[in-house]
Amino acid sequence: MSRKYYRDVRRRNIARLLLTYFVPLLILIIYFNYQYDALVEEGRRLHLKSIAESQANTFDLFLTERLVNLGNLIDDPKFHVPPEPEMLAAYLEKLKRNSEAFVDIGYFDSTGIQTNYAGPFPALEERNYGSEEWFRQLKDEKKEFIITDIYLGFRQKPHFTIAVRRIISDQFVVLRATLDPEKIYEYITSLEGANEVYVSIVNSEGYYQVVTPHIGISLEASSIIPPRENRIGVEEIRLKGTSITYAYTWLKTADWALISQWSQATGEGLISGFKLQMILISLVVMLGLLVIIVFRTRKLVQMQIESDRAKAQLEHAAKLASVGELAAGIAHEINNPLAIISEEAGLMKDMMDPQFKLNPKLEEMTPHLDAIHEAVFRCCDITRKLLSFVRRTDVDPKPHDIHKVIDSVVDGFLGREMAVSNIVISKNYDASLPTVVTDTNQLQQVLVNILNNAVDSIAGPGKITISTSRQDEFLRIAIADTGKGMTPEQVDKIFLPFYTTKQVGKGTGLGLSVSYGIIKSLGGKIMVESAPGRGSTFILVLPFRH
Template sequence: MDREENRSSYYRTLRRQFMAIILFIAFVPLVLLSGTIYYHYSRTVKEKIRNELKNVAENRKSTIDLFLKDRAINLGVLAHTHSFDYLRDRKNLDVVFQLLKRVDSAFVDLGVIDGNGLQVAYIGAYALEGKDYSSAGWFQSVMRNKEVYISDVFPGFRKVPHFVIAIKRVEAGRPWILRATIDTETINHFMSTALLGKRGNAYILNREGVYQICGRDPGRVLNKSDFKIPPLFSGINEEEKYGPQGEPALYAMAWLKNNDWLMVIEQNLKDELGPMIHVKNIVLAIFAVSSLIIIFSTVLITRRVIGRLEEIDRERSKLTNQLVHADKLASIGRLATGIAHEINNPLAVIAEKAGWMEDLLSEGDIKKDPNYSELLKATQDIKKHVNRGKKVTHRLLGFARRMEMVYEEIDLNSTLDETVYFLEREARFRNIDIIKEYQDSLPRIFSDGAQLQQVFLNMFNNAIDAIEKNGKILISTKSVHGDIQVSIADTGPGIPGENLERLFDPFYTTKPVNKGTGLGLSISYGIIKNLGGQIKVESEVGKGTTFHIILPKHFQQPAISG
């Protein structure tokens, strides 16, 4: 049992190792080739996307910076070519504003603010003349240290998002400001043209992360963004990370308006990497199909190769066991021959003396002895057991010399009783009940009684060994479809299903070491087969085992060779 388990374990390990080696040899080039193709292709596609995004970002940065610079210059020219007194006249300011609108439609309104923050003149769509801006942040910033100021986007008095450009001029020691409102739609248009893909976005944030311009969703202007504002940098900065929707995105960033605004162009890689994803899917499909073919081929080849090796090893082991078995049987045969001869000689003397004693008892004087009947029975018993001993030696010689079987009419019920008689004492000692359920008037059969008795004896011994203590053995006989069936059932632990197929193999035993040779059932199987019968076994773990011996009523005796 251990040897078979070791063999099975060895071949399982060998099968795994063989498969691992083949799969490794097959998969390493496949993985390297697929990975290399995908890596270089994805790198090329991503590089193309990065370059395109970088070009768009550089273009928009230049456009917006130029737009803001031009508007500041236009407004600065007006402030430095016209005096405060001239521009505070509303008519003059209106003339200047109309000229400015002709040059640039981005200007929404125009206002003149004195040094105290009061808007003394205003041209535009709102009633803002006379408004006090002294507390406004942009006014304070301009008055402190800036001659040109471009504000963040804010709602202001008009409650509409806008930003202003303010130019400070000091005239005769008096500071004043020329202020213009710029329409954000123009910059929003610039950012909208930078949208890449169906889910890309382009927007401008201030240093606090508040939306100034939002190309795809203008409604988010003046709302706080979740975008992390990076430290100041020059030029275009690129970064790849996951976007708000949890999908990979590529970001191009640039600082605008003297590093006060951060322009962000977001490109969804899932949209732009469509061709790469298509190639990736093709590569994965090829890899999957190739993997399935490799795995299937590997499993098939491994099963066949290792299976054949295992079969060859099993056949070799079986042949070795047969040779060992044959050698053991030859040794047992030689031993049996010697024992049979040694027993036959005393049996012959005993038989001769028993016959002589029987002749003496036939004389008239002895017949009158009151112990005559007991003496006669004892003499007959001696002759009976001598004949039984001769049969035993005959079987030993038959085993050694492969002697032909001795066929005779047999009453199986009586044969079973005689066999049980040998083991009744041991059964009682182990508290095992032997129950007999014989069919009445069971037909006699033509077979070898001595060899059948050997088979039954082996079966009873196995049943007692299986039960060990406190159990039952049920012996039953019946006629089945013209044959005779002998069933021997025990209440032992039962035999596992995986052991049933090898139950009749030579030297196979489930008994502990030194308690079984593994030959009993093998020899019994051979005897029953030679007698034209068959042995069947049924077993259930935890309930017991039943052996069914089926014998023909009439079996043609094989012809004696020679």
């Protein structure tokens, strides 16, 4: 076997082992990775949700407090209508002490005119807000309080309004304060968990109210519009090809939703750290496996090489042994032409010997020289056939006509031996058989062994019938002899090494056991049918392609 063959065997083995070990390992790694990701993701979602919820609650509380601040003022027993400017200024001071977010305060009469105002925009005094949405809602829908969306308003600066209304002395009055969204933003970003997330607040139409500059600008449309079905929830949306997870909580005080989404850096570092560890451990395990597999395979292939070498040596020895068994026949084949050479040479010598007084002409020698020449080539032919049989050759995977292979043995090796032994060969070939791709050299050896035994068994006039046929997807060769046959006990032992029925020194008992091994290695079967006095039939069943 060539080096390339063993390299292939090694590679195939390594690949196979890697596959058997790595594939389950990889599947496990991927599965656990997926499970871990899902778990982490679930944890993160819950965390995000709790951040959103707690922030929303805090913010709700904040807004409620601001409403309460305003309500406290209007419910002040000292409050009377219309309030004087000093009183309003004092109220503003009081509100600002409650929260920095308060910007100004105004008093509206029932028609919606801001009759009194305290704050940085005195120009707003005497303005009529009667047609403003928030005022109409307070007046017509009889709402106790209102928190407006952020708007620019008359002052052209983003702000939002909280207002409470009362009926004082049968008069509809409204006290309103505006809040600075920037202060609100500062407040939100100071809440717990704010460093992990981007927080934004959108109104029911999906416009940003308060938003971190990383993701948007106030009053612009938000790409995220949380569903209304649940007050609290976690959702996933795809934005510009990336998946974004966000948690939302609808506020109780205003028609706003607080949205939290992870700021980029948060969480990622933690996961990749863990994953890195996992990947590293997996790599170390795989490397270990690889080293073991490569090492073991090398060792196995080395053992295979040694075993093949031993097998090849044994086969060669067996081949030589079967040649040894052929030797008697071969001796006849070679000795006969040698005798011709000897006689012809002797005759020519005699012809030239003066004692016989023949005085031959040179041309009289020609037929004798021709006979010598012919005899030499007969010997040569025999030795060449023997050599080609004994010489170890690698498998030649070419299609062969099985009948030619059989004939080369029957006619080439044993033809004359059979003729002089008065054995008739009957060929019963199936001409429609396809070609065979197999190690014909080894097959020839098997045929030589079987035919040798048949000739020995017949020992005198007899007949050997060789039949070929197709048996399903297999080639069937049957070799039947008219020899003395075997008892069932002999049939049982026939393929055992060193079992022989021949006389000591005549047979090695290796031929058929080696044949058995050869046929098995060619992917076939060898069987024998025999009964004493009724001859033996050896049956070879071989695949057409090995």
